Amino acid sequence: MPWPSRKRDKGAVADKKEPDAKIAKTEEETEDKEEEEKSTKPPAGSSKSGWKNWKKAKESDSGGEESKITYCHWLLKSEPESRLEKGVDVKFSIEDLKAQPNQTTFWEGVRNYQARNFLRAMKLGQQAFFYHSNCKEPGIVGIVKIVKEAYPDHTQFDQKDPHYDSSSRKENPKWSMVDVQFVRMTKRFIPLSEIKTHHLAHKADGGPLKNMMLFSRQRLSIQPLTQGI
Secondary structure (H helix, E strand, O other), rough: OOOOOOOOOOOOOOOOOOOOHHHHHHHHHHHHHHHHHHHOOOOOOOHHHHHHHHHHHHHHHHOOOOOOOOOEEEEEEEOOOOEOOOOOOOOHHHHHHHHOHEEEEEOOOOOHHHHHHHHHOOOOOOOOEEEEEEOOEEEEEEEEEEEEEEEEEEHHHHHOOOOOOOOOOOOOOOOEEEEEEEEEEEEEEHOOOOHHHHHHHHHOOOOOOOOOHHHHOOOOOOEEEEOOO
């Protein structure tokens, strides 16, 4: 397709309207590597009972209450304004999506383990908000639907791609992507500032937006939404 990788998990950039969310690229990469290493290695010298306890804790850490939730709706972030990453413009707006053949594209370039797992959890026909991020006016601009469930992201093997991952192997690829199709524009633009106002109000009264990841996990470009949201 003519549009380069444009999703933002590996080097997530905070929305310009959210000054509290300035995240360093190296911090996120280090955090992901540490999480993966901890999740795959039991403590050295563990007894049989100790190993069972580690396994139980690992299952709890990897899921917890979140693992019991079945998500049916999503929020996908993409950048509508030009930004070079390793010499490649990662811009991709909802207008760019509408210009694609059949208004469909693959959602590639995700390099965060939690976001990747959310991609893998997506089901055919589920819908997602298309969110313009890292721009003058971040917010929700439209709705897309999942038209192909998770499969290996080919850009992880492309040395010319900004999201190339030399540690990933074709026989056991680390990263996945889905295909999405444009459904419609939202009736109006829903700015981040408005969503945040509702989020803060719901934190106070226990509303459905109280735990919205848009504010608790700003770096994630793939975020689940509950039915209430």
